[in-house]
Amino acid sequence: SVQLEMKALWDEFNQLGTEMIVTKAGRRMFPTFQVKIFGMDPMADYMLLMDFVPVDDKRYRQVILPTSQRLAGGYAFHSSSWLVAGKADPATPGRVHYHPDSPAKGAQWMKQIVSFDKLKLTNNLLDDNGHIILNSMHRYQPRFHVVYVDPRKDSEKYAEENFKTFVFEETRFTAVTAYQNHRITQLKIASNPFAKGFRDCDPEDWPRNHRPGALPLMSAFARSRNPVSSPAHQ
C-alpha cells in the first residue's frame, strides 16, 4: 500500500484548482509527489515510476472580465475559474519517469519517503532531456506505478500481475505556462521554500508560522493583497 505525503498541502492546492508550470527547459512539480510505501518484499527488486494521463479531452482557457468591469488603468488579476475552450490538442508523447534509484530492493524503498523531486514537466514536444511532456491548458492526473522485477526467465508473461498502480485524485492539476489563479500563486509562494523571495511576511508572523504541528502555508495567502481593490505590482 502507498501513502501520499503532504496530503494536507495537496488538498489545499486541489481545493483551489492546482496549477503546475511547464517550461521549455522543464519545471519541477510543487508540491513534489512523495509517498511512503508499505508491504513490499524487502528482498525483492522493484522499479518505481510515474506517468500522467489526461483527466478529460478538453482544452481550457482563462476567464477574463469584460473591459467595463476592470479597474481603470489597473491590472485585472486572473480569475479562479476556467472555461472549456474546445477539444483537447493532440496527445503528447506518453513518457514515463523512472525514479532514479530504480531498481532497488523493497527494504530500500520502504525505509524512507520516496520523493520524485527530479521529475520535470515540459511543454516542448521535441524535448530530449527525458522530461514529461504535457499540453499547456490541459488537465492531468499523475499516476504512480510499482513494478516487481520478476527474476523468472519468462518474466514477460507475468507482466500483467507484476505491477500495481496508485492514483491520488488530489494531485490532479492543470498544466500552464503562467499561473492563472492568483490564489494558487500565493499558496505556492507561501509554501515553496524556493519562492521565499516573494513573501512579504510581517516579521511577527514568523513564530506563529513555525509552531510545531502548524503548516506555514496560508500565512502569505491570508495577507495577500485584495485582487479587486489593489493596483498591479510596481
Add this chain to the structure above:
Amino acid sequence: SVQLEMKALWDEFNQLGTEMIVTKAGRRMFPTFQVKIFGMDPMADYMLLMDFVPVDDKRYRQVILPTSQRLAGGYAFHSSSWLVAGKADPATPGRVHYHPDSPAKGAQWMKQIVSFDKLKLTNNLLDDNGHIILNSMHRYQPRFHVVYVDPRKDSEKYAEENFKTFVFEETRFTAVTAYQNHRITQLKIASNPFAKGFRDCDPEDWPRNHRPGALPLMSAFARSRNPVSSPAHQ
C-alpha cells in the same frame, strides 16, 4: 579497462604531494576520482566501489623552521616536506564507498564518465554517515573495484573471479585537517571552482586561462605571493 579522468591534474598535485582535507562532517576529495570504463558486458550488472589503503605504516608531521629562521613578527608558511613522526596510529574501520548508481548495467556505466563526487572523507572514528574514515597525517592509496553481479545461485563461490581492482598511484594523498603545503593550497584554489572566492586573478588573465586545450590550473599558483617575502594574510 579503466582510464583515470583529469590525469594531468592528478599528476600536478601528486608532484607536490597531494593532501586531502578530512573533517568531522566529511569532506569531498579534490580532484574528484573519476574514470572512464571500457570492455564491460553491456547487459550485465556491476557494482562499482572505492576503498582506501594505507601506503605505509608511518605517521607524518610537518617540518617547522626553528624560531631563529622565521621572519620577525611574521608568519611561517608551512614547508613542503614531511618528517616521519613514528608508527601509524591504529587502523581506521576499513569502509568502502559504493557508487550510488550501483548496481547498474555495463552499458550504463560505460556511456559516460563515472564520478565519485559523493564520496566524503572524515576523521571521525564514530562517523555514522557512511563516510570513509581515515587517520589524519597518514598517507593513503585510493583503490577502485568493479564487481560483476553474478546471476548464478551459488555466486558466492565465484567471488574471487568476479571482481577486478584498479590502482592509480598518482591519486595517493596525505590526509590532513589543515593544508601543510602552501603550494597544494594554491593549486586547489586555482583548480577547484568552489574555491574561486580565494583567487586573486588579474582580470586580463581570464582569456588566457580559457583558451581551448589549456588547463586553467597554475595561473593563480604562478601568481601566488612568495611565501618567504610576504607577511600573513590580513
Add this chain to the structure above:
DNA sequence: TTCTTGTCACCTAGGTGTTAATAT
C-alpha cells in the same frame, strides 16, 4: 486578446579555504 518565452532578482542547498579559538 490570449498565451508563451526569456531574463531577472532572490532564494535554497551545499562545497571552498581562512581564521581564531581550542585541544592535545
Add this chain to the structure above:
DNA sequence: ATATTAACACCTAGGTGACAAGAA
C-alpha cells in the same frame, strides 16, 4: 609546539515567481 575544530565569507549550482516582450 602542533593539530583540530567551528564559524565565516564567498563561491557553484540550480529552483522560484515577476515582468516585459513576443507569438499566435
